[in-house]
Amino acid sequence: MSEPARTAAKRARRTRAGTSGTSGSPGNPGNPAGKAADGRSGKAPGTITYREAMREAIAEAIERDERVFLMGEDVGRYGGCFAVSLGLLERFGPERIRDTPLSEAAFVGAGIGAALAGMRPIVEIMTVNFSLLALDQIVNNAATLRHMSGGQFGVPLVIRMTTGAGRQLAAQHSHSLEGWYAHVPGLRILAPATVEDARGMLWTALEDPDPVLLFEHGSLYNASGEPPAAAGPVDIDRAAVRRPGRDVTLITYGGTLPGTLAAAGRLAEDGIEAEVVDLRTLRPLDDETIMASVRRTHRVVIVDEAWRSGGLAAEVSARVTEQAFYDLDAPVERVCGAEVPTPYAAHLERAALPGPDDIAAGARRAVRNDA
Amino acid sequence: MTATGRPAERGEAGGGQWELLRGMLLIRRFEERCVELYSAAKIRGFLHLYIGEEAVAAGTLRALTAEDAVVSTYREHGHALARGVPAEAIMAEMYGRATGCSGGRGGSMHLFDAARRFYGGHAIVGGGLPVAVGLALADRMRGLDRVTACVFGDGAMAEGAFHECVNLAALWRLPVLFVCENNRYAMGTALAREHAQTDLALRASSYGVASWAVDGMDVLAVEAAARRAAEAVRWGGGPHFLEMRTYRYRAHSMYDPDLYRGKAEIEEWKKRDPIDGLVARMRAGGRITDADLESLEKEIAAEIDAAIRSAEDAPLEPVEDLTRFVYAEKAGEAGKPGKPGKAGKAVRS
Ligand SMILES: Cc1ncc(C[n+]2csc(CCOP(=O)(O)OP(=O)(O)O)c2C)c(N)n1
Numbered sequence: 209m210s211e212p213a214r215t216a217a218k219r220a221r222r223t224r225a226g227t228s229g230t231s232g233s234p235g236n237p238g239n240p241a242g243k244a245a246d247g248r249s250g251k252a253p254g255t256i257t258y259r260e261a262m263r264e265a266i267a268e269a270i271e272r273d274e275r276v277f278l279m280g281e282d283v284g285r286y287g288g289c290f291a292v293s294l295g296l297l298e299r300f301g302p303e304r305i306r307d308t309p310l311s312e313a314a315f316v317g318a319g320i321g322a323a324l325a326g327m328r329p330i331v332e333i334m335t336v337n338f339s340l341l342a343l344d345q346i347v348n349n350a351a352t353l354r355h356m357s358g359g360q361f362g363v364p365l366v367i368r369m370t371t372g373a374g375r376q377l378a379a380q381h382s383h384s385l386e387g388w389y390a391h392v393p394g395l396r397i398l399a400p401a402t403v404e405d406a407r408g409m410l411w412t413a414l415e416d417p418d419p420v421l422l423f424e425h426g427s428l429y430n431a432s433g434e435p436p437a438a439a440g441p442v443d444i445d446r447a448a449v450r451r452p453g454r455d456v457t458l459i460t461y462g463g464t465l466p467g468t469l470a471a472a473g474r475l476a477e478d479g480i481e482a483e484v485v486d487l488r489t490l491r492p493l494d495d496e497t498i499m500a501s502v503r504r505t506h507r508v509v510i511v512d513e514a515w516r517s518g519g520l521a522a523e524v525s526a527r528v529t530e531q532a533f534y535d536l537d538a539p540v541e542r543v544c545g546a547e548v549p550t551p552y553a554a555h556l557e558r559a560a561l562p563g564p565d566d567i568a569a570g571a572r573r574a575v576r577n578d579a
Numbered sequence: 580m581t582a583t584g585r586p587a588e589r590g591e592a593g594g595g596q597w598e599l600l601r602g603m604l605l606i607r608r609f610e611e612r613c614v615e616l617y618s619a620a621k622i623r624g625f626l627h628l629y630i631g632e633e634a635v636a637a638g639t640l641r642a643l644t645a646e647d648a649v650v651s652t653y654r655e656h657g658h659a660l661a662r663g664v665p666a667e668a669i670m671a672e673m674y675g676r677a678t679g680c681s682g683g684r685g686g687s688m689h690l691f692d693a694a695r696r697f698y699g700g701h702a703i704v705g706g707g708l709p710v711a712v713g714l715a716l717a718d719r720m721r722g723l724d725r726v727t728a729c730v731f732g733d734g735a736m737a738e739g740a741f742h743e744c745v746n747l748a749a750l751w752r753l754p755v756l757f758v759c760e761n762n763r764y765a766m767g768t769a770l771a772r773e774h775a776q777t778d779l780a781l782r783a784s785s786y787g788v789a790s791w792a793v794d795g796m797d798v799l800a801v802e803a804a805a806r807r808a809a810e811a812v813r814w815g816g817g818p819h820f821l822e823m824r825t826y827r828y829r830a831h832s833m834y835d836p837d838l839y840r841g842k843a844e845i846e847e848w849k850k851r852d853p854i855d856g857l858v859a860r861m862r863a864g865g866r867i868t869d870a871d872l873e874s875l876e877k878e879i880a881a882e883i884d885a886a887i888r889s890a891e892d893a894p895l896e897p898v899e900d901l902t903r904f905v906y907a908e909k910a911g912e913a914g915k916p917g918k919p920g921k922a923g924k925a926v927r928s
Contacts, residue, residue: 546902
C-alpha cells in the first residue's frame with residue numbers, strides 16, 4: 209500500500225472507531241475517508257448531528273416498544289452504510305438489529321408481513337435508488353392492503369431510506385424519487401430536514417397505523433443542531449415556517465432546506481424578505497400552511513432537487529393555483545434539478561442541482577415579476 | 580526452452596502466462612494509483628477496489644473474443660482493463676473529464692465502451708444480470724456464435740434478479756456465461772450470513788445450468804475454466820456458471836473502515852496472492868527473470884503515468900452540455916431496423 213493510501217485508511221478507521229457518539233463517519237459519503245480526520249466536522253459543543261439524532265430515535269423506539277426492530281442491509285455488523293445504526297447491534301443484539309441479505313423485495317415485503325402480524329418494523333433501504341427493487345412490495349402491498357381488505361388489515365410499517373445527490377455518486381445512487389412515492393395513496397411520506405425532525409419523526413411514524421416512508425437526504429447526516437429539548441413525538445401533519453418573511457414564499461423540504469435558507473439570507477441582504485416553508489410531510493401535503501404563507505407574500509418559489517416534469521413541485525404549484533390563484537402577484541416559479549440522470553463529474557453534478565444562487569435568482573424573478 | 584526474444588514471445592510459449600501476468604499487474608498498479616489519487620481528492624464518488632481479485636478478470640476475459648460481450652458491476656476497473664479499455668479512458672472517467680470512457684458522467688462505477696462491447700458498469704447490485712440475458716437473447720435470435728459474460732458478486736445471488744435471470748437463461752438455453760466473484764463478503768456481510776446455501780455453484784446448478792467452483796486466486800485455473808465454459812456456451816451448450824472463489828484485500832469502498840473481518844483473515848488470503856503465485860510459477864519454469872519483471876513494472880508504471888497525465892490535461896465537459904445524452908441526438912441513432920429472421924454478422928453501432 210502506498211503511503212497516502214495507508215494514512216487515508218488509518219484515518220478512516222480512527223474516525224469510524226470514534227463515531228459512535230460523533231459525526232463525520234466515513235460511512236457517510238458526504239465526508240470521505242480522506243477528509244474525515246476531524247471526526248467532529250465543526251460540530252459545536254452541546255449539539256448533535258442529524259445522524260446521531262436518527263440513531264437516538266431508533267434506540268429509543270426499540271427501548272420503548274418491544275415490537276420494534278430494525279432490519280436492512282448492513283445495519284448490524286457494518287453499522288449501517290451511513291453509520292446511522294453504528295453500535296446498535298452491540299446494544300440490542302441481532303434479534304432487534306437484523307442484517308439482511310441483498311434482497312430488497314424480500315425484506316421490505318417481510319416488513320409488511322411482520323407489521324400485519326402486529327410487529328412494528330423499521331426497515332432501512334440503503335438508498336431510494338435501491339428501493340425500486342422493492343417498489344412492488346411498497347406500492348402493490350403496503351399501500352393497498354388496508355383498502356383492498358375493506359379495512360381489515362393495516363400495515364404499520366416504517367421504511368427509512370437515503371435520498372438525493374451531491375456526493376458524486378452518479379445516476380444510480382443519486383436520485384430524489386420521494387415525489388414518486390408521494391403520488392401513492394395509502395403511504396405517508398416524511399422528509400426530516402432538521403435535527404429535531406430527525407429525532408422526533410420516527411416515533412410519530414411508528415405510532416401511525418399505516419406505512420410511513422422516511423426520506424433522509426444524504427447531505428444532512430453531518431448537519432448538527434441543538435438536541436431537541438423534548439425528544440418527544442413531533443407533529444407530522446404540519447409543514448413548518450423555518451423563516452418568516454413578507455416578500456416571497458420559498459417552499460422546500462429535506463436536503464434543499466439549508467440551501468433555501470442560505471438563499472433567503474442572501475435575499476435579505478438585498479432587502480427581500482423571503483419566508484421559508486419546510487413541507488416536512490410530502491403526503492399528505494399541508495395545504496393550510498402553504499396557502500397561509502402565500503396569502504402573506506403573494507409570491508411563490510418551489511425548490512425541489514428532483515426533476516421538474518411531473519414532480520412534487522408541479523403538485524404544489526397546482527395546489528397554489530387551485531387554492532390561492534387570486535392571491536398571487538406573479539407566476540409560480542419552480543427551481544428544480546436539471547432533467548438529466550445525475551452526472552458523476554463534480555461540475556456537471558453541481559450544475560444539475562438547485563443551489564442557493566438558483567434559488568435566489570428564482571425568488572428575484574418572482575419578486576420583480578409584478579402581475 | 581531457452582529464454583530468448585521479447586518476454587511477450589516467451590510468454591506466449593508459456594500458454595499466455597506473460598499476458599496474464601501483465602493483465603493482473605496492470606489492474607493492481609492502476610488501482611494502487613487510484614487510491615493515492617482518491618486520497619488527493621483527484622477522483623471522487625465511490626471507489627470500489629478489486630485488489631486481490633485480479634486473476635478473475637485477467638483469466639476470464641482472456642477466454643473471450645472481441646465479438647463477445649461483457650457486463651459488469653461497480654467493481655469493474657479490472658474487468659474494463661482486461662477487456663482492453665485503455666487505462667487513459669478509464670482514468671479520465673474517474674477524473675470526470677470529457678475524454679473519459681463515459682464522458683465523465685459515469686465515474687468509477689459506470690465504465691462503458693461500446694467498441695469493446697463492454698456494457699457497464701452497473702451500480703445496482705444484480706442490475707446487470709437481466710441486461711446480459713437480453714444481449715445473449717439477441718445473439719441467439721440473430722444466430723451469432725457469441726458469448727455474453729456477466730460478472731457479479733456473491734451478494735447479487737441473494738437478489739431476485741439472479742434467480743429470474745438464471746432461470747430464464749436456462750429455460751431458453753441462452754449463451755450467457757455467469758461469472759460469480761465470490762469474495763466472501765457483500766459489503767460488511769459475510770457469505771454465511773447472507774446465504775442459506777453457501778455452495779454457490781450448487782445453487783446455480785439447481786436451475787439446470789452447468790456450474791463449477793474455481794480457485795479464483797489461480798489465474799491459470801480461472802483461464803482454463805473460463806475457456807472451457809465459454810466454448811461450451813458458444814457452441815450451444817446453454818448458460819454456464821462459474822463460481823470464482825476469490826478475496827478482496829481492501830475495504831468494500833473508500834468509505835468502509837473494514838471493521839467486520841479480522842486482519843489475520845486478510846493476511847491468510849494474501850499468501851495466495853494471484854500475482855505472486857503466477858510469478859513463482861513462471862520463475863520455476865524459467866519463463867521470467869527479475870530483470871523481465873522489473874521492465875514489466877516499468878512499462879506498466881509508464882502506461883499509468885501517461886494515463887494520469889492525460890487525465891490531468893483533459894478538458895472538462897462544458898456545463899452547457901449537461902443535458903446531452905439523455906435522448907439520442909441524431910434521428911436513427913438506434914440503427915437501421917434489421918431484417919427479421921436473417922442470421923448474419925452483427926451491425927456495429
Ligand atoms: C440493489 C442494491 N442494493 C444495495 C446496494 C449497496 N451495495 C453496493 S455493493 C454492495 C455489496 C455487494 O456485494 P457483492 O455482490 O458480493 O459484490 P462485491 O462488492 O463483493 O464485489 C451493496 C450492499 C446496491 N448498490 N444495490
